[in-house]
Amino acid sequence: MNPKIALIQMSSIFAEPEKNFSHAIELMDEAMAQKPDILVLPETFNTGFFPTDNLEELADKEGQTTKKLFSEYAKKHSVNIVAGSVTTLKNNKVFNTAYIFDKHGKLVAEYDKIHGFTPSGEHNYYQGGNKLVTFNLAGMKCGIIICYDIRFCELVRSLALKGIELLFIPAHWPLIRKNHWINLATTRAIENQMYVCAVNACSKAGDTIFGGNSLLINPCGEEICHLDEAEEVQFGTVDLSIIKDIRESINVFRDRKPSLYEL
Structure with missing residues (x-):
């Protein structure tokens, strides 16, 4: 297969967030x-990247909306879903969280973004994760x-050493650094000899x-797929x-020769 x-x-x-959840479902429909096996959304699709005012009020509390909506959708349509990432409020702290569901609607993984983008102050508003995540x-x-996270090659290599075959990278990456995005994603695929599925937003x-x-x-x-700059869906x-x-x-x-590497 x-x-x-x-x-x-x-x-x-x-x-x-309410409009964005509805729009995500429209695009998934x-x-x-085309009967795909996996649906993949971009980063913080529920809030955009990233509101600094009343962020806690906008966040998905304990991921409840995301979990209910996408678990039900996955089960109903028998499709796996990498639900990009969403702004969540967990234990009274804001996280940038990815939820992954299998085709039976089971939540199979949850990942909190480790590296906040310091130039925009993301680290001041979002808590950083502290766990690497793999799943089937x-x-x-x-x-x-x-x-x-893509800029930290040690992180990706650590995942590769766990035997992953496909790396998902939801993002809200700015157009001004488009070349960085393309080159980093391509490099991570080549150096780790794996597939990379990097899904970016096209918001403003x-x-x-x-x-x-x-x-x-x-x-x-x-490149199996390379989308343009506008909203669209492609398959590979x-x-x-x-x-x-x-x-x-x-x-x-x-x-x-890891004994020689100083990291």
Whole structure:
């Protein structure tokens, strides 16, 4: 089986969670016409990135809305969902949280973004996570990071060493740094010999335009999907035999010398 992934490049309305949840469902319904195995949304699609005023009031309390909405949708449509990430309030602290559901509606993973984007002050408003997360989805071992996390190669390599075959990266990445986004996602795929599914928002917040250019990249660094800058849905399939072939022909994991690395 070669799982089919729907990259849902969504535009969120700043600080309007109810409208954004509804719009996410509309786009998911559109995607389901092509019968994908996995639906993937961008970062903080419920609030946009990121309201600094009354953030606690806008956040999804304990992820209740996200869990109910996407668990029911996954079960009803028999589809796996990487629900991007949402602004959540957990134990009276705000987190940037990704929830992942299997096709039976079971919550199989929960990841809190580790690295807050300090240039915009994200770390002052969101608590940072402290756990790496892997999970199985559609017959693949997967991992997830969120947006700014992509700049930390040690984090991604740590996930690769746990044996992941597909890395999800929901993001709210600005258009002005589009080249960084594309090059980092491609590099993470090549250096770790895995698939990367990087789904970016295409919203606007103040003067900041978030740049789309969502990507599905194979372990050779080849683009299976490369979306434009506007809201859209595209599809790509994952062939795990490519991972096996490249890891056997260029075995970087075998040839590593971690005793020499100072990190």
